[in-house]
Amino acid sequence: MSAKAFEVGACTDKGNVQPNNQDNFLVKTAAWSGLSIGLFAVADGVGGMFGGEIASQIAVSHLLNWWNDSLLPHIDQSYFDGDRITLEFQKLFLEINRAIFEYAQSKNEKMGTTLSVLFVVGEKYFIAHVGDTRIYSFRNRKPFQLTEDHTWVAQQVKKGLLTKEEIKHHPKKNLLTNGMGLAHAPKIFSARGIMGKFDHFVLCSDGLYHVVPEDEMNKILLKKSGTATQLSEKLISLAKQRGAYDNLTAVIVFSHRSIFKKLFHYYKA
Secondary structure, X not given: OOXXXXXXXXXXXXOOOOOOOOEEEEEEEEEEOOEEEEEEEEEEEEOOOOHHHHHHHHHHHHHHHHHHHHHOOOOOHHHHOHHHHHHHHHHHHHHHHXXXXXXXXXXXXXXXXXXXXXXXXXXXXXXXXXXOOEEEEEEOXXXXXXXXXXXXXXXXXXXXXXXXXXHOOOOOOOOEOOOEOXXXXXXXXXXXXXXXXXXXXXXXXXXXXXXXXXXXXXHHHHHXXXXXXXXXXXXXXXXXXXXXXXXXXXXXXXXXXXXXXXXXXXXXX
């Protein structure tokens, strides 16, 4: 798979109500030994006026440093080993968590961020995730949520106390149970899989998917009336037209691969 194997677009906006944008994202691509490598992330900050913005910036900055200083100069065949990559992202997430936590303590503030990361190497993809930002896969004309929501309402759904329909307008739908910088050891969700033919991915903050649900995202992506960048801008524009009250971020990754079987394998760290 060459470096041209996927097309990427991204857009972020503070939305219609919030005074500043506490979302941050990262898009990095490269090629190694004829294979595509991609690192994509969305972080949605939580905290005071600018605390969340700083927390999400710290998360993205650490990922960028890892990409530039640890990955690219040292990548080799071992990066195709799923267990090795999973452990590396667990370690990286704990470092990010500690950096945010220590910064917040130094400022006598409480701040944190969600963080969803998609790492692609060759035909394989890997996910590391904390919080309620989401990563979707769009395959066979259907959307699949690849991450789990670390929220109070998601816990209630698992327990059978609330339905998915009920949580859409629940007053506690944004209450996080897990985040970066909010505790000494966050629960890190991990997943991995093999990309199928023409797989597409969307990483987004909750400000977007609460207003533009996954089925509607799917319809927009299927039409593919524009580049990945134009489609990410379209999703954000649509959310704002509907009065989006939160920050909005969308990262779209179009895969243009012609082979490899369809296989998913999930596990929790």
